[in-house]
Amino acid sequence: MIRIGIVGKTNTGKTTFFNAATSSNSEVSTYPFTTKRPNEGMGQVQTLCVCRELGLKDNPRNSKCVDGWRFIPVEIIDLPGLIKGAFAGRGLGTQFLNVVAQADVLLHVVDASGSVDPEGKITHPGMGNPILDVYDVEEEMILWFKVAVDRALQRVKKRAFKPGSFDKAMTKELVGIGVKSDHLTKALDETGLREKHPKTWKDEDSRSFSETIRTISKPTLIVANKMDLAYSEKNFDRLREEFKSQLVVPVSSEAEVALNRAKEKGYVEYVPGEETFQVLDESRLTKDQAWALAYVEQKVMTKLMRTGVQFALNSAVFKLLGMNAIYPVENPKAFSDKKGNVLPDTYLVAKGYVAKDLAREIHSDLAKNMLHAIDARNGLRLPQDYQLRDRDVISIVTAARKK
Numbered sequence: 001m002i003r004i005g006i007v008g009k010t011n012t013g014k015t016t017f018f019n020a021a022t023s024s025n026s027e028v029s030t031y032p033f034t035t036k037r038p039n040e041g042m043g044q045v046q047t048l049c050v051c052r053e054l055g056l057k058d059n060p061r062n063s064k065c066v067d068g069w070r071f072i073p074v075e076i077i078d079l080p081g082l083i084k085g086a087f088a089g090r091g092l093g094t095q096f097l098n099v100v101a102q103a104d105v106l107l108h109v110v111d112a113s114g115s116v117d118p119e120g121k122i123t124h125p126g127m128g129n130p131i132l133d134v135y136d137v138e139e140e141m142i143l144w145f146k147v148a149v150d151r152a153l154q155r156v157k158k159r160a161f162k163p164g165s166f167d168k169a170m171t172k173e174l175v176g177i178g179v180k181s182d183h184l185t186k187a188l189d190e191t192g193l194r195e196k197h198p199k200t201w202k203d204e205d206s207r208s209f210s211e212t213i214r215t216i217s218k219p220t221l222i223v224a225n226k227m228d229l230a231y232s233e234k235n236f237d238r239l240r241e242e243f244k245s246q247l248v249v250p251v252s253s254e255a256e257v258a259l260n261r262a263k264e265k266g267y268v269e270y271v272p273g274e275e276t277f278q279v280l281d282e283s284r285l286t287k288d289q290a291w292a293l294a295y296v297e298q299k300v301m302t303k304l305m306r307t308g309v310q311f312a313l314n315s316a317v318f319k320l321l322g323m324n325a326i327y328p329v330e331n332p333k334a335f336s337d338k339k340g341n342v343l344p345d346t347y348l349v350a351k352g353y354v355a356k357d358l359a360r361e362i363h364s365d366l367a368k369n370m371l372h373a374i375d376a377r378n379g380l381r382l383p384q385d386y387q388l389r390d391r392d393v394i395s396i397v398t399a400a401r402k403k
């Protein structure tokens with residue numbers, strides 16, 4: 001399952017975003033370091049389900065279908081706030097960074113209203129500088145990567161150096177921080193360090209390598225949070241301007257939490273990610289509740305079209321990670337599993353995944369006995385190395401099942 005890690009300074013709204021995304025109730029407060037241990041929960045990403053296109057009524061098992069939208073579960077981890085010096089093990093630093101290592105993608109939450117000072121305390125909107133905040137957190141992460149890279153270099157340089165064998169040795173050393181071999185290959189190419197003996201790497205080589213491997217191995221989306229507050233629009237433009245090569249998504253986590261609560265109580269109709277909500281019965285609302293919903297309408301929905309929470313998750317998984325949503329079915333004619341459940345599952349698979357990889361993901365035996373795959377849309381036979389495409393409905397044919 002895809003793991004999404006939430007990082008950022010204290011009081012930027014990480015736990016609020018986590019609660020909004022997972023519909024849970026973790027403690028939110030303005031006291032620095034409220035989150036002592038990582039919160040882990042399940043959220044979901046949303047994609048247009050193939051059911052409508054195929055004219056089918058589906059019975060989802062591993063995911064949900066609401067109004068023609070597939071919601072696919074993802075794991076979300078909310079980390080303790082990061083402070084300067086974390087890379088050296090200060091505060092909750094090491095714990096923080098260990099969780100970063102396990103994430104496939106990061107959401108970097110910043111307070112776009114600038115109402116958090118450099119120490120992580122709440123001040124007036126407009127006082128803080130979200131751009132510097134992004135750089136601070138980035139720097140901590142790079143330094144932490146560098147600690148791991150330096151340690152790996154120490155070990156690797158003792159061994160005989162053969163260009164080509166270096167990749168493998170380094171990948172092995174860095175696997176603990178979530179680095180994969182293709183990440184490493186790319187980072188060595190980008191930094192031009194491939195042919196350089198690790199013994200001769202200077203400190204700036206290891207720094208530039210750490211920066212590169214950090215960027216490659218942990219794709220990161222910037223969540224410009226607290227968009228309902230003053231100064232946020234101005235800062236959002238500045239963030240977008242400064243971090244041109246990254247995705248910056250405007251969000252109001254608090255608005256999403258409010259809408260989820262109102263929905264739970266039956267006050268509003270609201271599908272996460274939808275651009276509007278409807279109050280079901282105005283007369284049931286207290287004055288405060290009515291005020292809160294009007295606030296969300298005016299400060300968030302009218303301005304941003306949405307709260308941005310679902311949009312941020314979707315963008316991280318589909319845009320940044322480039323995941324494809326695949327629908328495996330056992331019976332390609334009925335688009336169903338053995339029990340007749342139509343379009344039971346949706347798998348998120350990385351770009352470049354082939355039919356055999358999908359089989360392996362479903363069950364190792366399935367891959368072992370696989371003959372070929374079938375495109376359920378048209379009944380065409382597909383080879384084992386067919387590269388899966390988003391929204392493919394695929395059946396794996398095995399030797400056993402063919403008989």
Ligand SMILES: Nc1nc2c(ncn2[C@@H]2O[C@H](COP(=O)(O)OP(=O)(O)O)[C@@H](O)[C@H]2O)c(=O)[nH]1
Nearest residue numbers: 010011012013014015016028029226252253254
């Ligand atoms: N106005 C506004 N306040 C928010 C938003 N998200 C979080 N907050 C507030 O910011 C403060 C810190 O939130 P919290 O989630 O604990 O931050 P964390 O330390 O990053 O986990 C709390 O008072 C939240 O209510 C938002 O979207 N809008």
Ligand SMILES: [Mg+2]
Nearest residue numbers: 014015034035
């Ligand atoms: Mg928190």
